[in-house]
Amino acid sequence: MAYIYQDYYKEVIDENGKIIDIKINYNDSFNFAYDVIDRYAKEEPQKLALVHRSAEGEDTRFTFGDMKHLSDKAANMLKELGVRRGDSVMLLMKRRYEYWISILAIHKLGAVAIPTSHMVSAEDIRQRVSLAKAKVVICVNSDQICSKVEEALVGSGTIQLVVGDKYKDKISFDELMEKASNKLERVSTHVEDDMLYYFTSGTSGEPKAVIHDFSYPIAHIFTAKNWHGVKEDGLHLTVADSGWAKSAWGKLYGQWFMGAAIMVYDYEQFYAGDMLKLLEKEKIRSFCAPPTIYKYFVLEDFGKYDLNNLRYVTTAGEPMPKEIAKRFTDLTGLTIREGFGQTETALQICTAVGEEQLTGTIGCASPLYKVELVDEDNKPVPVGEEGEIVLIPKDDKRPIGVFKGYLGDEELYKEVWTGGVYHTKDKAIMDESGHFYFIGRNDDVIKSSGYRIGPSEVEDIIMRHPAVFECAVTAFPSKNRGAVVKASIILKEGYSDNGRLGKEIQEFVKERVAIYKYPRIIKFVSNLPRTSSGKISRAKIRQADYQNNV
Structure with a gap:
């Protein structure tokens, strides 16, 4: 049987079975x-x-x-x-x-x-x-x-x-x-x-x-087919409010192109056990959620749930802590595959179905896009060096799934296309095999005493401490160093600040990263500020710290 998506989407495969390009076809009235x-x-x-x-x-x-x-x-x-x-x-x-x-x-x-x-x-x-x-x-x-x-x-x-x-x-x-x-x-x-x-x-x-x-929905065929692992007549659940762009990624276009059914869980308050029961009862085949959901999942007793129908699990939006990913795999046998994209685009980078999820990587470039890392002068950076993620148009055409403008702001749109490439304003490092390692937004990178520090690396180490449930690492203003590393931490249930815990976490980090990366300031908090799409907002933490220290 011919599938509807095949009328619009064709993969070009090399001799090793790897997708090296995708041909997109649609008419003006699509x-x-x-x-x-x-x-x-x-x-x-x-x-x-x-x-x-x-x-x-x-x-x-x-x-x-x-x-x-x-x-x-x-x-x-x-x-x-x-x-x-x-x-x-x-x-x-x-x-x-x-x-x-x-x-x-x-x-x-x-x-x-x-x-x-x-x-x-x-x-x-x-x-x-x-x-x-x-x-x-x-x-x-x-x-x-x-x-x-x-x-x-x-x-x-x-x-x-x-x-x-x-x-x-x-x-x-x-x-x-x-x-x-x-x-x-x-x-x-x-x-x-x-x-x-x-x-x-x-x-x-x-x-x-x-x-x-x-034309935007067509870009999400790859998202559903090759990242989520959606199959015809399977049931897919992406955890996202309908107001988030993530909903378009996982609860609408690509899934229906593939002939799959979409699961919508309209909960008022999130309880990990209830969602795991839903995965079991509805025989969910593929699942995508932000890292926070998995953080709650691994605290549950997985012996109570039959997840044998679950085949593929994915995450995006924030870096996935390594310890959480490993714990989830130990409990379920499933590997959480990461992905990266923006509201302005479809999925740019991911660990696709059948590919190995390497520790710490967000994956390789989607064959829909030509992805490169560039320096401040728009020049490609060598392998292993930090650069900004940019999308380079093929045949001088705006790539499928990339936005056509900012409403009422042509100047801003021109700015993000400086030099003829789309600037994501996100930083990463690429290795020799083409895997990308996410560092953070341009504004999130911490500059301290001449060193550049990616917050996600420090966050990942802090998350390994047994007392830590969630954290955000940000730059805190310093007269001597320009900025120092600050960690805002939510503790797991049963832990509290005893006056020594902050020092203990600092020592824990010092043992595992370069000395200049450890958090000189630790603040224990009951919650972290978030954007309307649910992501931790490091910017709001920085703003509050700056206003309180000017």
Whole structure:
């Protein structure tokens, strides 16, 4: 049988079976919702597409036939509210299954979806709605989300559409869906039209919106097939809020291209045991989660869970501590394979299915991209030396999956393409075999007494100490050294600062790294600041330290 993804994606294999290139094919009218979802609905309408587990433990299952029917109704509903091709619609829906129905509907109209984390403030929403000129905000009635949206939309003319329980006098998603027609004629769209705005969590100034066009989903075929290890009719779970770009990587495009079903676990509060039970009960085949999830997993008694159906596990977003990865492998026999990419791109670097996950590496370059490391003058650095990760266009064309611009900020877009290459502003080292070792963001690299220190290396050593659950290493201002290394540490349950523990951790690190890398300052904390996508924000720690020490 021919698979849908093969119409758009072809791997070029060398004599050793290694993928050396990927040929991408699509026409100007390609639209994922029509050409993938609706095609499955026509050819295999009963094929399972989505399994949703609610916070109350209720399961709802959707076929591709269901997804076509419901997204057609949702598209007609949005048309009734005035949404047309090129208009934008913001989505603050956590992990409600209505998110998948809504985003497909938005794609069908040729409109622009703005997936947004529910963690944003009313002011964040106001800024985003204003910049994107959003016609509608679809939000779930949960965790004061509706009240934040209501406050943000005062005087804007933007419509608030509410999923779930009725909220004041606002329009009900369910009521409009019930009335909407399920007959939808295909709307003409162009593959270079704006399809997604992802607002990135900057540390200062107004938020900036990354623009992806309608070709973007095709880049995630490689993500699902060769990194996640997704197979047709398998069930895949990526742990991510629908507002994160990681959701597009693991809960939408590539998985459905491959004919797999997406598992959505709509929990309110994370408990490792509950998620492990879900992996067992639903026979999850492939799983992707940030390192923090695995940190909680390894504290569990794995003898209580049958994970025999689980074949592939992956992680991205932050460096995976070596000790956590080793412990997970010891407990399950599964290797956590790492990957690297950005909101602005698809998966750039990874340890692919069938490749060995070397300790400390994020893997090798995806065959979709030509990846190099360059110095401050945009010149390639020698093997084994630190450089910035850049993407070099093939045939002078913007690579598939790489964003087309920042909304309303052409100058910033030109800046990240200085010298004709895309600058990630992330640092790494590459070895002779082509494996990349991540160091950190340009701003995260610590410069102390002339030494350059990558925070993730120090964090990895600290994480080996038995008392440490999680940590962040940052630069702390110093008059004599420019900066010194600081470690903010969350302790494991049962441990507390006894006045000696900080010194003990310092000595522990000194024994394992160069002396200039050990943390001269240790602060025990109950939590670490995070971005709206859940990543630890070293920038916020640095900002607070700078403000308190100027």
